[in-house]
Amino acid sequence: MFRSVKQNFEGMLYIFPSFLLFAIFVFYPMVRTGYLSVHMTDFQGNPTNFIGLEHFRYLLEDVNFQQSVKATLLFVLYTVPPTIIIALSLALLANEKVKGIQLFRTLFSSTLGMSVAASSVIWMFMYNPAIGVINRIIAALGGEERQWLLNPDTALIAAAVATVWMNIGFAFLILLGGLQNIDSSLYENAKIAGVSYMYQLRRITIPLLSPTLFFVTTVSLIHAFQTFGQIDILTKGGPMNATTVIVYSIYREAFINYNFGFASAQAVVLFFIVLLVTIVQFAVVERKVHYQ
Amino acid sequence: MKKLSLLFSLLFLLVGCSSEKTEQASAQPSSEDKTQKGKTEVVFWHAMEGDLGKVLNEIVHDFNTSQSTVEVKPVFQGTYEEALTKFNAVAGTKDAPTIMQTFEVGTKYMIDSGKIEPVQTFIDQDHYDVSQWEKNIVNYYTVNGTIYSMPFNSSTPVLIYNKDAFKKAGLDPEKPPMTYSELKEAARKLTKNGNYGFSILNYGWFFEQMLAVQGGLYVNEENGRKGEATEAVFNSEEGLRVFKLIQDMYKEGTFYNVGQNWDDMRAAFQSGKIAMYLDSSAGVRTIVDSAPFEVGVSYLPIPDGVERQGVIIGGASLWMIKDADEAQKKAAWEFMKYLTTPEVQAKWHVKTGYFAINPAAYDLPLVKEQWKKYPQLKVTVNQLKETKATPATQGALISVFPQSRQRVVSAMESLYQGVDPKEALDRAVAETNRELEMARKR
Incomplete structure (x- = not known):
C-alpha cells in the first residue's frame, strides 16, 4: 500500500516538469482561446462583454470563412498525398544499398534544414512573373508567361507545390528510418522465393512500414491544416482570398484587425476540424496498420 | 508505437491550435529614466526601413549631440502594422516606448486605445505655434479640434x-x-x-x-x-x-x-x-x-x-504615450519640436520625398538646390498645396x-x-x- 503511493508519487514527480510546460503553453492558451471565442474583445485582447455563440453564428454565414475552409481543405489535398507519395518513392530509392547512397540520402532530406521563411522567399522569386526562373523556362519552351501567385486559379496550387517541396525532407527521413527498421531476413526470404519487386513491396514493405506511414500521414495532415508561413510570405492570403487558409485568417483577424474574439472562434473551429480528422484517422485508417 | 504516434499527433494538434495565443512581442530592454550621463532617455519606436531608416537615425543622432539633457533611442519595429501589434502587447507596461510612430489609418485606433496623450496638451502648455505647420497635414490629425499626434512623415x-x-x-x-x-x-x-x-x-x-x-x-x-x-x-x-x-x-x-x-x-x-x-x-x-x-x-x-x-495625407505621425513619466514626456516633446524645425524638415524632405511639416523648410537653400536637381520632388509638394x-x-x-x-x-x-x-x-x-x-x- 505504502509502496504504491510512493511509486505513484514518484511517477507524478517525473511527469510534473512536462505537465507544467504543457499547462503553461498548451492547456492555458487552449482554455483562454475557448473563453475569448464567446466574448467581444478590446484592442488589447481583453474580453469586454459576453456574446455567447454569436461569433460562431456569424462564421457559419460568412462567405469569407467558407472560402477559408475550402482553401484549407484543397490545400491539404494538394499537399499531403503528393508529399507522401514522392517522399516514399525517394525513400525506397535511397534504401537501396548502392555506393554513394549517403549523398542522395542527404540531398533528399536536405529541405528539412530549410526554414519555411527562407524557402518561401526562394519560391517567391522563382514564381516572380518578371524575373522568375519558372516563367523563363516556360518562355524558352515557347509557352505563355503567367502570374502564378496573382491568379486565383493557380495561386493555391503554386503555394502547395512549394509546400510539398519543403515537406518532403521530413517525410523522407521518417520513412527511410521506417524502411531501415524492417528485418532484412524477410527480404532474403523473398529473394529465395523469387517474388517480383512489386509483390515484395506490396506484401512486405508497405505492411511493415504502415505504422510509420500512418504517423507521417497524421502529422502531415495536421501540419497542412496549420500552414501559415508560406501563405504569409507568398500571397498574403490573396488573390481574392483564394489562399486564405484558416490559420492565416486567424492571424489576420487577431494581429492585423485586433479582433481577438472572432479569431479565437475560428481557432476553435479549426481545432474541431483537426480533431475530427485525427479521430477519423485513428478509427478508420489505423485498422489497416500492421504493428509488429 | 501505437501510443507513441497517438501522443505525437495530439501534441502537434494541441501546440498548433494554441500558437496564435503564445506569440509575444519581443521585449525591449526596459527604458530607464536616466542614463549614466544624466540624460533623460526617450525610447522611440518607428517603422522606417532601408534608406528612410538611415536618414531617421541621422536626424536622431544630430538631436542627441545637439543638447545634453535628452537621449533619444530609435528602435525599428517592422512595418506599421507589426509595430502597432507589438505596441499593443506592451502598452501600459514598463516596456512601452515614449514615442510611437503610427500610420495615418491607425489614428482612430490610437485615440480609442486610451494609451496616448494628445500632443495638444504640450502645445497648450508650451504655447507652441502650430500655424507654422502645413495646414493640410495638421488637418488630418486634428479630431474634434484637438491635435492628437505630431505629424512627422507625410506623403501623398x-x-x-x-x-x-x-x-x-x-x-x-x-x-x-x-x-x-x-x-x-x-x-x-x-x-x-x-x-x-x-x-x-x-x-x-x-x-x-x-x-x-x-x-x-x-x-x-x-x-x-x-x-x-x-x-x-x-x-x-x-x-x-x-x-x-x-x-x-x-x-x-x-x-x-x-x-x-x-x-x-x-x-x-x-x-x-x-x-x-x-x-x-x-x-x-x-x-x-x-x-x-x-x-x-x-x-x-x-x-x-x-x-x-x-x-x-498619408504616411505617419508620432504619438506620445500616456504612461511614460513626466520627465520623459517633456523630453519627448523637445524632440518632437526639434523634428519640426525647418532645418530638419528640409533634410527629411530632400532625402526621402516626404513632405516638410513646416513649409518654411521649402525656402531654405538646401531644398532650393535639391529641387533644381530633383524637380520631381516639387510636384509632390504642389499637389498637396493645391488640395x-x-x-x-x-x-x-x-x-x-x-x-x-x-x-x-x-x-x-x-x-x-x-x-x-x-x-x-x-x-x-x-x-x-x-x-x-x-x-x-x-
Missing part, C-alpha cells in the same frame, strides 16, 4: 512615369496624362512588346486617394469627422469610376496587375514592364535615383469633367481601416477576374459595414 500618391518610354511612344514627356481618358490613350500607346502602359498596386490606400481626389467620401458622417461613422459609402459614383477605369484598362490589355507588393511594383517599373504607375511620394527620391531612365512625376489622374479636389480642405481630402476616420482595406483589395483583385465593378464595390462596402457594426459592439 503621385503618378510616376517613364519619360524615355513616353518619347519612344511618340508622347510628350513633359505632358503626362491628367485625366482618365488621357491616361487610357497614353497607356494604349505605351503598351507594346510585352510591356504595359499602367498599373495600380492592389492596396486600399490608392483607392482611397482616387476617391478623394474626386471629392468622394469613404464613410458617412462626413468621413467620420462629424460623428462616429456607421456606414461605408465608397460604392458611390466616384468609387465606381475608379473601379471601371481599372477594369476597362485591364480588359484592353493596357493595365498590368502587379499584386500587393510595393517592391514588385517598383521592380516592374524599373525593368520597363510598366511605363506609368501610382506610388507614394515617399518613394520618389529612391525611384529617381535608381531607375535607369528619366523619371517623371505628376498629379493623380482624375475622371474627365470632374473638378480636382486634392489628395489625402482643398474638405471632409473628402481630410481622410476617413474609422478604427476598422485595416479590415476595410483588405476588403477593398479583394474587390480590386476580383476586377481582374471579370467581376462586375458595381458588384465588387457593393460587396466590399457590405463587409466594411459589418466590421463597423462589430467595432461598435466592443
